[in-house]
Amino acid sequence: MQLVETVIRKHRDKTVLAVLISASIALLALPRATRLDVASRALGAIYLPIEKWTAFAEGVVAMRDENLRLKRMVATLMLEREHLLQYRDERERLRRLADFKEGQSYQLVPAEVVGRNLDRLQTVLVIDKGSDDGLAERMPVFSYQGLVGRLDRVFSGTSWVRVIASRNSPVSCVDRRSRVVGVLEWRQRNVFELTGVNSVEDVQPGDTLVTSGFGGVVPKGFPVAVVTRAAPDDDGLSLRVDARSPVKFASLEEVFVMTERVPWDRSIFYEEADTLLMREILEVAP
């Protein structure tokens, strides 16, 4: 015992290193469930307050520009909404005539990004909504620009989003124009590659790639990326298709989680839009 004490005292630095290495290896050897539990508890206590302050500071800086941009967007959307309402009525009439299945809309839960994986592989975002808000694992996550990813882990007040701009997160997509199907895989930043496309198929730069709905996680028809390059591969058999997502994954602040589908004519968005419009009119009125 005395010998051990002497050795530790003599080699204090090496002892400290040995203890730290042992502790790290012990953490790496923990069962996955325990690791996730430890991380989620610590995340709530340490990370989230820091990330909330950071996001708040960033938000204040960006708020003025965002406000102007949103005002322009609202004005445009209100005009578009009028057209859409007309189209909706017309569509419903035609659907009834053709005896089609009832159309569907989606219930979206807005959430704020309060944390990011600090690892350079950048695969996970932390959002401030969880199972208390009706979220569940595998639900798709969107931003204004397009598909962001899916919920990987859901806790009571927070959730982890595995973004599509990460390794091992392929998305089944279809070319909106030519209906060519492929698998979209991340390459770097917001650059993707559509794989599994034959050289004879019709994919052209400028085409929009939308979700195919084949995986059963993300409903079909949601924009994911735009084709930037399509050329035959070296083997001549397949087509090399590069695409770019409009989503700025590194600076996402708000996202929407798709929780459920609701019938089109019961969509809450119209009621919400009407409420907002009425409030605007009442505030402006003398």
Place this chain on the structure above:
Amino acid sequence: MRNFYLLLALLVFLVLQAVLAPRIALGSIAPDFLLLVVVFFALYRGSVRGALLGFAVGLLQDLGNPDHLGLNALTKSLLGYFVGDAGTKTFPESVTILFGLFAVSALGHDVIYLTIFHWPRVGSAFVTVVTAAIPSAVYTALFGVLVDRVFALAGAKVVGVFGKEG
């Protein structure tokens, strides 16, 4: 008081890593500000404190990626220890040597990290080292030199945050 300033410095580097690093990243190539804080601290305060801070910072980083909880703690402890050990022998004053130290530290850290991360697919680790770790090490080293110059301009007050003795 010195510990309070250290925490403040750590917070600044944490914010830089969370906010600035993703914005200035070139694909998978990004500077590692948390690695810089460990290197600076280890250079000024020696191997034991360097290893301890490395472990704490690494653990904090691991919380965001619990699939590999302990991996950053391990690599940053080793980084803090060896840089601290080198720092006690001689403090690099020349910009070129400092740049080299940052680059070698970042690369050494990434080689160990990626080997364990990709294990047993060592080939994948090698590809990532060549395509991402080497350029990232240069990127990190550039920022390391920049931060060192800022410290030099700010003088003893800022250096005191890391606790340079004498």
